[in-house]
Amino acid sequence: MKSKKKDIRALTKEQLREFFVSSGDKAFRGNQVYEWLWSKGAHSFESMTNISKDTREILEDNFVINHIKVDQMQRSTDGTIKNAVRLHDGLVVESVLIPTPSRTTACVSSQVGCSLDCRFCATSRLKRMRNLNPDEIYDQVIAIDNESRLYHNRPLSNIVFMGMGEPLMNYNNVLKAIDKITSPEGLGMSPKRITVSTSGVPKMIKKMADDEVRFKLAVSLHSAIDEVRTNIMPFNENFPLADLKEALEYWYEKTKSRITYEYVVWEGINDRKEDIDALLRFCSYVPCKVNLIEYNPIDDGEFQQASNATIENYINALESRGFVVNVRRSRGKDIDAACGQLANKT
Numbered sequence: 001m002k003s004k005k006k007d008i009r010a011l012t013k014e015q016l017r018e019f020f021v022s023s024g025d026k027a028f029r030g031n032q033v034y035e036w037l038w039s040k041g042a043h044s045f046e047s048m049t050n051i052s053k054d055t056r057e058i059l060e061d062n063f064v065i066n067h068i069k070v071d072q073m074q075r076s077t078d079g080t081i082k083n084a085v086r087l088h089d090g091l092v093v094e095s096v097l098i099p100t101p102s103r104t105t106a107c108v109s110s111q112v113g114c115s116l117d118c119r120f121c122a123t124s125r126l127k128r129m130r131n132l133n134p135d136e137i138y139d140q141v142i143a144i145d146n147e148s149r150l151y152h153n154r155p156l157s158n159i160v161f162m163g164m165g166e167p168l169m170n171y172n173n174v175l176k177a178i179d180k181i182t183s184p185e186g187l188g189m190s191p192k193r194i195t196v197s198t199s200g201v202p203k204m205i206k207k208m209a210d211d212e213v214r215f216k217l218a219v220s221l222h223s224a225i226d227e228v229r230t231n232i233m234p235f236n237e238n239f240p241l242a243d244l245k246e247a248l249e250y251w252y253e254k255t256k257s258r259i260t261y262e263y264v265v266w267e268g269i270n271d272r273k274e275d276i277d278a279l280l281r282f283c284s285y286v287p288c289k290v291n292l293i294e295y296n297p298i299d300d301g302e303f304q305q306a307s308n309a310t311i312e313n314y315i316n317a318l319e320s321r322g323f324v325v326n327v328r329r330s331r332g333k334d335i336d337a338a339c340g341q342l343a344n345k346t
């Protein structure tokens with residue numbers, strides 16, 4: 001039978017304090033337990049040694065502590081690490097550690113599977129099962145931070161929400177996780193080191209701007225022509241580029257934070273001059289930079305990365321207009337850890 005007990009880590013510190021007051025104890029007890037749960041990462045009530053046995057029993061009767069479990073860790077020849085993470089209900093998501101000389105980045109998942117249907121992405125083949133809770137997102141980060149310290153002798157420096165799922169379709173939980181990551185009681189990381197990547201949900205981009213979030217925004221653009229974009233990212237039909245543009249203008253107006261566009265160039269899909277021209281136009285709307293991402297094949301060749309010459313054309317066109325463009329080589333391909341390859345294969 002499924003446990004009726006509540007996940008104690010879904011409670012805020014204030015709610016924990018209230019729980020203790022209402023059970024006849026001191027509010028301060030809430031702070032102590034909160035510290036065990038978050039700063040000390042306790043996995044059991046039993047391990048909370050400065051909490052009396054009676055109190056621990058009350059906790060035991062009312063709550064569970066759900067933790068993720070790294071089921072399998074794979075290491076790539078390039079230093080990339082991929083974790084298969086088992087959740088309390090048995091579902092699995094993946095997260096990745098990407099080391100470079102100057103930073104170590106965690107790529108984390110926000111949903112089990114994904115409800116979007118980007119045709120070039122392996123995750124889209126797993127239908128969306130559920131949203132991750134804030135603590136399940138937070139725990140992925142902690143697991144990667146520990147591995148970063150262990151295998152690369154340095155703490156995590158950056159986080160990108162580019163794993164499985166669409167973060168803006170699990171916005172509240174992503175926000176709560178980021179609050180925890182940035183708070184001194186969590187990792188105390190600067191929000192400027194965190195990037196949320198979205199396929200572009202206009203309403204939610206505006207909401208983020210209204211919420212005055214301090215993290216960075218990346219948009220998976222891949223085409224600035226509706227017809228082409230809808231073909232490869234069918235949800236674009238409901239969220240067309242004009243709406244995306246308007247939302248991004250709103251975002252920049254409020255946050256003054258430059259947007260990153262992620263863009264893969266595919267042969268026969270977005271490799272024409274008019275594709276480049278459309279991108280140049282789109283880039284002129286709000287301050288931005290473009291990351292040209294290497295395509296990681298996920299199938300039998302329906303999508304093919306465009307030739308180097310075509311990619312050079314993109315780079316030259318963008319640079320000659322004064323736009324910043326980076327080419328992002330993919331990492332961890334040998335263990336299916338690269339962008340768009342997360343599909344719980346193992």
Ligand code: SAH
Nearest residue numbers: 121162166197198199220262295296339340
């Ligand atoms: N749903 C979010 C985050 C997950 S995808 C988003 O769409 O942004 C993270 C990035 O990987 C996105 O830019 C996505 O377009 C890109 N991507 C997906 N499949 C890919 C593939 N096979 N090769 C290269 N990049 C891919």
